[in-house]
Amino acid sequence: MTEHWKEVLAVDPYVVKSASLLGDIDRQLITLLYQPLIGMSAFSLYMTLWGELEQNRMWGKPAPHRQLMVMLQTNLNDIFEERLKLEAIGLLRTYEQETEEGRLFTYELVPPLRPDEFFQDGMLNVLLYHRVEKAKYMQLRDYFSYPGVPAEAKNISRSFEEVFHVLQPGERKMTEEIHQASSLDQGYEYVTVGSSQPAPLSDESFDFDLLLAGMSDMMIPRKALTKQVKETIKKLAVVYGITPLQMQNIVAGACGSDQMISTEELRKAARDWYQIEYRGEQPKLIDQKQPRHLRQDASKTPAADTPDAKLIEKLDHISPRELLKDMADGIEPTYADLRIVEDIMLEQQLEPGVMNVLIYYTLLKTDMKLSKTYMQKIAAHWVRKKIKTVAAAMKIAKEENRQMTEWAQQKKQRSPYGTGKVVREEKLPDWMKETETKEQPAKEQTDNLSTEDLEREKEKLLDQFKNMKKYNAH
Known part of the structure; x- marks a missing residue:
């Protein structure tokens, strides 16, 4: 692995930016759902960076990495390693920029997934289940859920047109003046709340060429492999240890009559495959074997x-x-x-x-x-x-x-001493x-x-x- 001093130095400045306004719900989500996955050190780094943002502000003030080392009472190598964990799980984006003062790092804090997104993620929720075990997992699920509106209740909410009927036709037009007034200057963006993203997986984590090699366009239309479907396939491959060839039948089974792939059906098909393959046991890291592409070819x-x-x-x-x-x-x-x-x-x-x-x-x-x-x-x-x-x-x-x-x-x-002991x-x-x-x-x-x-x-x-x-x- 690349030495940390090749990536960042203690004298290099950094500045913290938030991708959206962070609030109490984000703190709860990171503490209860993400901390078991990333560990205490990475959690502390995220919270320390968050603390550098003034209340309801999106940018912090530049400071050298040495200051971060003092705050966390640790060395730069550990900070670098924990930073990589935050990036890998989708809580941090790092940008590097050459300035007159030297190399500037921008650490953009990304809010966690919303509870419904996390528990339906297909990868993070599975890892959390095996990390905290079933009883605690169920407790966390119940903590972030509540009763919905009864199914028999009828929605009687009024529509916009029913209430704001006094608007004139001219008031509903997007004029050039309004468009210009709403447009931001270059380099600016509107404040968002709760903007989140799943943990990123590289395209190298799954061989889509091998997946499609044995499948004709008649079987699976290429248009069915949307970005969301591909991300789901990569997550399922990581969690269940599914190879591209094994994934072919799973993808085919999730393809509906409309020639489109449902991500929910894809997850269900993967779970069914795993339970049949491993006699109903849930996936565990300790039961996985070395991926085929990393095994040594004895014939060569x-x-x-x-x-x-x-x-x-x-x-x-x-x-x-x-x-x-x-x-x-x-x-x-x-x-x-x-x-x-x-x-x-x-x-x-x-x-x-x-x-x-x-x-x-x-x-x-x-x-x-x-x-x-x-x-x-x-x-x-x-x-x-x-x-x-x-x-x-x-x-x-x-x-x-x-x-x-x-x-x-x-x-x-x-x-200088000879003890004579064995x-x-x-x-x-x-x-x-x-x-x-x-x-x-x-x-x-x-x-x-x-x-x-x-x-x-x-x-x-x-x-x-x-x-x-x-x-x-x-």
Whole structure:
């Protein structure tokens, strides 16, 4: 991932702008619906930027980013990372402009989705459901809803013409004078209230060319794929893990007799498909597998029979839940472990295969325990490095382990005291140990494997992993 100092510096000025007037309802929506998704730090950044706007004003005053660092009591890298979360979920738009004073950033605060839009979004509401769980989700849904007008009640409201019948024909015309008076000067815009947008998804998140490749225009008219329909398709693909080829039948089923696609029918078809595919279970991040386009093609790999290649193939085809289960001899993982994994996947947006490497690496480095703090630190680093594949995750894990080993050796050499205590060696899988055994002298290799019990424990763990039942089903 791009280093933050290449994107923004502490001396760079910024100014806050609001896309519309923000009020108490926006504060409630962000606190109750968005904060569980973006976390406390991103929530604090949004509220701090909002606080820089004077009451009922649309623009704040320019200030250097150093001031923001002081206000939030954090470093610029963390501010940059939290800014990206706000942008990704649709609460912030960032603009960059070269001025005489230097590079100016404009942070435009976007109000949250209205309650009806959020709970029918198809992506954010699903993520919130799995983040806060059913009981709290139902409580939030009830909080933002109220009884409607009884169906049997008759609407007797009068129309405009019935009341304002005294208007003369000339008063109803839009004259050139009125048009000019209503037009704003260039660069200005009218104040809006409650203008919101869904969380943006890039066009690269779904392959529409592949979707349409197997569908004729007679089956699905291209005009039916409106902007709204495409956005819905992208969201459903993210939430349910639907591939373009699987989406073909879902889209065809949602196309009505008028040759148009209903977004509501599209959502229903996707839910039905998922429940049939996964036996009625609701989608969970921990049950997803590495996307096909990010998997390593074994047929194109020269050393496909090496231990590394076999391990990559296994981690590419198994979900984090299945990995935890198979590394525990078929015993279902605990709720606490599953929650740790799902929280990290959601917070850091890790791909399932990358999460598998992180789990495997963590278990072997921390005596078969899942440490959330330890995993969060590594995950954040991998996200900044844009690690998307299993092979890339294994490579960076090797490098990190090598650096830690060198650091420990240097620290030991610098120490003026010799304690004489036996230093506990780390348990390492073959794919991580392989690199350093080529570089270390034979004596060091012997020392690292001096404990027979440790070696037996490691071999037992690797045997369990190689005999994974779930993978054999593929």
